[in-house]
Amino acid sequence: MAALDLVTPAAPPTGGGTWRFPANEPLRLDSGAMLEGLEIGYQTYGQLNADRSNAVLICHALTGDQYVASPHPVTGKPGWWTRLIGPGRPLDPARHFIICSNVIGGCMGSTGPTSINPATGKPYGLSFPVITIGDMVRAQAMLVKALGVESLFAVIGGSMGGMQAQQWAVDYPERVFSVVVLASASRHSAQNIAFHEVGRQAIMADPDWRGGAYADHATRPEKGLAVARMAAHITYLSEPALQRKFGRELKRDGLSWGFDADFQVESYLRHQGASFVDRFDANSYLYITRATDYFDIAASHGGVLAKAFTRARDVRFCVLSFTSDWLYPTAESRHLVRALTAAGARAAFAEIESDKGHDAFLLDEPVMDAALEGFLASAERDRGLV
Amino acid sequence: MTNTIIREDFREILRLVRPGSRVLDVGCGEGALLDLLAHEKQVDGRGLELSASGVAACMARGLSVVQGDADQDLDHFPDRSFDYAVLSQTLQATRNPRHVLDELLRIADRAIVSFPNFGHWRVRWSLLSRGRMPETKALPLPWWSTPNIHLCTLADFMALTADLNLRVDASAAFAGQGPARPMNPVSALENWRTETCLFMLSRNGATPQEEPSGREPLPASGDLFDG
Numbered sequence: 001m002a003a004l005d006l007v008t009p010a011a012p013p014t015g016g017g018t019w020r021f022p023a024n025e026p027l028r029l030d031s032g033a034m035l036e037g038l039e040i041g042y043q044t045y046g047q048l049n050a051d052r053s054n055a056v057l058i059c060h061a062l063t064g065d066q067y068v069a070s071p072h073p074v075t076g077k078p079g080w081w082t083r084l085i086g087p088g089r090p091l092d093p094a095r096h097f098i099i100c101s102n103v104i105g106g107c108m109g110s111t112g113p114t115s116i117n118p119a120t121g122k123p124y125g126l127s128f129p130v131i132t133i134g135d136m137v138r139a140q141a142m143l144v145k146a147l148g149v150e151s152l153f154a155v156i157g158g159s160m161g162g163m164q165a166q167q168w169a170v171d172y173p174e175r176v177f178s179v180v181v182l183a184s185a186s187r188h189s190a191q192n193i194a195f196h197e198v199g200r201q202a203i204m205a206d207p208d209w210r211g212g213a214y215a216d217h218a219t220r221p222e223k224g225l226a227v228a229r230m231a232a233h234i235t236y237l238s239e240p241a242l243q244r245k246f247g248r249e250l251k252r253d254g255l256s257w258g259f260d261a262d263f264q265v266e267s268y269l270r271h272q273g274a275s276f277v278d279r280f281d282a283n284s285y286l287y288i289t290r291a292t293d294y295f296d297i298a299a300s301h302g303g304v305l306a307k308a309f310t311r312a313r314d315v316r317f318c319v320l321s322f323t324s325d326w327l328y329p330t331a332e333s334r335h336l337v338r339a340l341t342a343a344g345a346r347a348a349f350a351e352i353e354s355d356k357g358h359d360a361f362l363l364d365e366p367v368m369d370a371a372l373e374g375f376l377a378s379a380e381r382d383r384g385l386v
Numbered sequence: 387m388t389n390t391i392i393r394e395d396f397r398e399i400l401r402l403v404r405p406g407s408r409v410l411d412v413g414c415g416e417g418a419l420l421d422l423l424a425h426e427k428q429v430d431g432r433g434l435e436l437s438a439s440g441v442a443a444c445m446a447r448g449l450s451v452v453q454g455d456a457d458q459d460l461d462h463f464p465d466r467s468f469d470y471a472v473l474s475q476t477l478q479a480t481r482n483p484r485h486v487l488d489e490l491l492r493i494a495d496r497a498i499v500s501f502p503n504f505g506h507w508r509v510r511w512s513l514l515s516r517g518r519m520p521e522t523k524a525l526p527l528p529w530w531s532t533p534n535i536h537l538c539t540l541a542d543f544m545a546l547t548a549d550l551n552l553r554v555d556a557s558a559a560f561a562g563q564g565p566a567r568p569m570n571p572v573s574a575l576e577n578w579r580t581e582t583c584l585f586m587l588s589r590n591g592a593t594p595q596e597e598p599s600g601r602e603p604l605p606a607s608g609d610l611f612d613g
Contacts, residue, residue, distance in 0.1 A: 371445035378448020
């Protein structure tokens, strides 16, 4: 980022890139640590209007990134949420200024364990401080402000992105007009933590992990990270979805009578694992899963979730869950909605019928689309954007 | 429950609700009433609806509606967070109507409740003459598919309001396709002739709401008492 240092523009340029905050603007972390020379990788789409009232922040999920509506630089795949964002979509760069940034702890441009620790001149590795969802949001708030946005029209996220969206309403209620939480929860359950622990142990069991210092040894714990991804991927689907997609279909005629990928589902998971390691860092996976495990909004509000949202009474909330999502089941969304109701917030909530599991929020679900589009359209009217 | 009856029901609710007030519609369906109240009376409306399709339709209309039901989800609303809580043609389908009614008047200063009167002469006649569960315009479904598990008569309902120490601020009757007419809820005759009734209730001791204009005031408590 030396070039950026030389140019030192006054504000992060629209379009995207990596923005480095000056040393006198460190990020204060929930752990008590400070991150100096904070960098945030981000993308923007559209232009901020004259009133600065049309900005939308998209929060990505665990292994997502800022390429929400433009091709991924590593995989070349289209943006991960072009169903929601694009010309003629509910969020349209012609009308909205859409911001999406890589979470801190990530590996797509934002400060994380792969970044150089200024104290040692070497990658942080495990010397990177443990971060929280609150820290991610605090960093986003710095970026959003640097982009000239005082108040966001909407903060939208699914899964871990939904956690950030909730955290925005809790920490910056005066800076958000509406919040959309899809397939998410206000705390991580024992089952959520358990699955994450399996993933972390798989990474740490890989000899190439080298106690987190694999950068020093020019290795990468690819096998461990792939297994972590394979286990996690199962939790993003549902039994009926797996059955429909693969059943007991074999990859070739007959069984191998060995441990090759006989079944289509095995081959699919191996592919998911193998392609994941090309675009994701193992230590980032440890840090970000930890952040979600630590997530429990009520815990910092006397154990009463409603108390967290008492300052967010004027925020419009849209909460959606999916019938077949067993990772963040409807009961978790209902728990959030009851707290919002008790806090006197304006909440809309629906459980969408779907057999696609947790990933349904990214897929073709017309009922979700209609609900989300209606919610955003009415929020736009209330905001005076149309 | 034909559309016409429901629309007359809504018209009466529209008349009773003060402009700019906060309204919770329990069992709001696809949000027709909330939409009407928002446009005609500028109310700040919220809804509770059991069906996912209903909630999605409400959200597509931009209404703040939560998927849930009267039996389980009213408990989470803070005290007196609304001016009105509306329960339209749903009380008789709840598991615990007494608790629901009590909750409505904890959440809101006024409850607007409508339900089919099981004391209507057609219902009585149907049971008496045929010996079968009544199927009428207001109660169109057979016993095995009706959602109505706690039907009551006008007199039953008045007994419950007395028991809960509630005051009737307004009451109206609907029959067939006709518009609302004022109705004296303690009249035995009304218990015979009212097909569907609608009440605005508040706790005894609460400040009464003046009867809105647009119709002659309610008759004083009648001379005819049922039972």
